[in-house]
Amino acid sequence: MRVSALIPKYPEPETYMGHTHYCPGCGHATLHKLLGEVVDELGIRKRVIMIEPVGCSVLALKYLKFDGIQGPHGRAPAIATAVKRLRPESIVITYQGDGDLAAIGTNEIIHAANRGELFTVVFVNNAVYGMTGGQMAPTTLLGQKSTTTPTGRFAEFCGYPLRVCELLNTLDAPVYLERVSLFDVEHILKTRAALKKALLNQIEGRGFSLVEVLSNCPTNWKMTPEESWEFVKNEMTKVFPLGVFRDK
Amino acid sequence: MPQRRIHLVRTLSYQVEILEDRCKGCQLCIKVCPRHLLKLSQHANEKGYLVVEWQYSKTLGCIGCGLCYQICPEQAIRIYAEVER
Numbered sequence: 001m002r003v004s005a006l007i008p009k010y011p012e013p014e015t016y017m018g019h020t021h022y023c024p025g026c027g028h029a030t031l032h033k034l035l036g037e038v039v040d041e042l043g044i045r046k047r048v049i050m051i052e053p054v055g056c057s058v059l060a061l062k063y064l065k066f067d068g069i070q071g072p073h074g075r076a077p078a079i080a081t082a083v084k085r086l087r088p089e090s091i092v093i094t095y096q097g098d099g100d101l102a103a104i105g106t107n108e109i110i111h112a113a114n115r116g117e118l119f120t121v122v123f124v125n126n127a128v129y130g131m132t133g134g135q136m137a138p139t140t141l142l143g144q145k146s147t148t149t150p151t152g153r154f155a156e157f158c159g160y161p162l163r164v165c166e167l168l169n170t171l172d173a174p175v176y177l178e179r180v181s182l183f184d185v186e187h188i189l190k191t192r193a194a195l196k197k198a199l200l201n202q203i204e205g206r207g208f209s210l211v212e213v214l215s216n217c218p219t220n221w222k223m224t225p226e227e228s229w230e231f232v233k234n235e236m237t238k239v240f241p242l243g244v245f246r247d248k
Numbered sequence: 249m250p251q252r253r254i255h256l257v258r259t260l261s262y263q264v265e266i267l268e269d270r271c272k273g274c275q276l277c278i279k280v281c282p283r284h285l286l287k288l289s290q291h292a293n294e295k296g297y298l299v300v301e302w303q304y305s306k307t308l309g310c311i312g313c314g315l316c317y318q319i320c321p322e323q324a325i326r327i328y329a330e331v332e333r
Contacts, residue, residue, distance in 0.1 A: 004260055006328040010317045018270055018323045024297065025274035029321035185280060185318045225274040 013037045015045050015065050025225020027182045027215030028057050031124060032064055034192045035093075039066075042199060048091045049083055051076040055097040056131045057124070066093075074105025077112035080119045091202055092119035098139045099129040102162050106138075109164070113208050116173030120198045121210040123164060126217040127236065134220030138162040141239050146220070161239050165212050169245045176201050176209035177245040181237065183214075183229040214240055260330045262312035264302040270324035273297035277316035277325060283308055286316060300324075 012018075016036025020029045039045050050068040052060050053076055061068045071079040076094040084092045101109050101123050109121065128146050129135040136146040136153060139161050143152040165177045176198055180191040191213060198209040214236050216228035223231065264285070271293060277300060278286045289301040302310075316325045 004330045004332060006263065006330055009262065009312055009327040009329045010314055012323060012326075016323070020322065022321070024272035025276060026321060030319070033321070033323060185315050188318050225276055226279060229276070 013040045015039050017063050017065065020063050021059060022056065023217075023219045025216070025218050025228065026056075027126065027213070028060075028124065029063075030182050030188060031122070031191070031213055031215070032057075032060060034188065034195055035095075035122070036064055038192060038195045038199060041196070042203070044091050044199070044203070047089065048093060049087070051080050051083070051092065051094040053094070053096040053100040054131075055100050055129075057095055057097065058131070060095055074100050074103070075108055076100070077105065077108040077117070077119075077121070081112055081115075081117050084117060084119050088118075091199065093122060093199075094119060095122045096124070097130065098123070098125045098127065098137045099132075102138045102164055106162075109210075110168070110171070113168045113174050113210070114171050116175075116207045118202055118205060118207060120202050121208075122195065122198075123210055123212045124215050125164070125212055125240065126215040127161075128217050128220045130217045130220055134217070139164075139240075141235060163240060165210070165240075165245045168210060173208055174210065174246060175207040175248050177212075178210075178247070179212040179214065179240060179242050179245070181214035181232060181242055182216075183233045187242075212240075214242070258332060259312065260332065262310040263304075263328045263330060264310055264316070265326040265328065266300055266302055267324045267326065268293045268299045269295075270322045271297065271299040272322055272324075273299055274321065275300065276319045276321070280315040280319050282313060282315070283311065285310060 013036035016033050022029045048066045050066045052070045054073040080092045080094045127140050129137050135148045140153050165179050178194045180194045181187045194211045198211050201209045218225045218228040293299050
């Protein structure tokens with residue numbers, strides 16, 4: 001008689017607890033899982049201090065077993081600067097959405113990047129304000145419908161989509177800027193590698209690193225999860241090309 | 249992690265468990281499964297979402313590729329390897 005045993009092939013990360021409040025198919029939960037896996041792999045869970053944003057992921061610390069601070073809207077880089085300067089031994093991550101980082105916190109992120117502060121920014125770009133009900137964000141694509149642009153975004157009235165990685169690439173201080181996405185498994189694994197690299201840059205003391213993650217918002221885009229990832233793959237990557245912008 | 253060394257032992261089969269209290273029925277896993285073993289069931293969990301179910305197949309069964317585990321946002325999928333002891 002053959003005796004067999006069942007072993008989990010993919011052990012779950014200890015840091016990520018699941019049971020999130022996000023909508024079905026939301027990219028935030030996938031990204032939390034990747035962050036948990038990377039932190040477990042590097043073994044830095046007790047040193048991490050995560051600065052939560054305002055937005056859908058305001059409860060991120062409920063699902064990730066880190067220490068952290070919840071900052072005012074857009075001011076996470078300022079808090080992260082203070083935390084990193086006062087506690088240099090800790091690993092500081094800010095987790096920000098596009099309304100948080102690219103709209104109200106543009107000033108903070110540009111100056112933090114220009115000073116070359118030693119922390120890691122995870123920037124989730126889903127092209128709308130998700131939590132407040134789908135208003136237009138600076139990163140909304142031209143022609144994309146949102147609550148405040150019901151006939152689509154016009155460049156004459158609302159301007160053009162803001163490309164944060166390209167903007168920060170004009171500065172001298174950042175060491176690592178990459179734009180990744182989560183629309184299929186290949187890109188999920190690339191995102192994992194990018195997060196790991198950004199955290200290693202901080203552990204080794206190289207400098208400021210930012211990972212921009214193209215994500216979806218099926219509820220506010222009024223699509224099914226599968227359609228929303230197709231939209232990210234076909235439309236968003238034309239405006240926000242994926243790739244490494246800086247790696248030094 | 250010692251459990252990661254699972255590729256060193258011979259695997260008899262793979263079994264998938266869907267945690268129904270976590271599943272939100274987003275159906276991303278149905279699209280990525282190369283063997284088409286996952287499908288949407290007709291019963292709802294306590295949150296009210298129709299959950300995904302996995303069907304066992306002895307001949308064209310799970311190959312343990314982990315695509316559904318990677319794409320699941322909620323970690324509702326667990327893949328177990330059946331090994332000889």
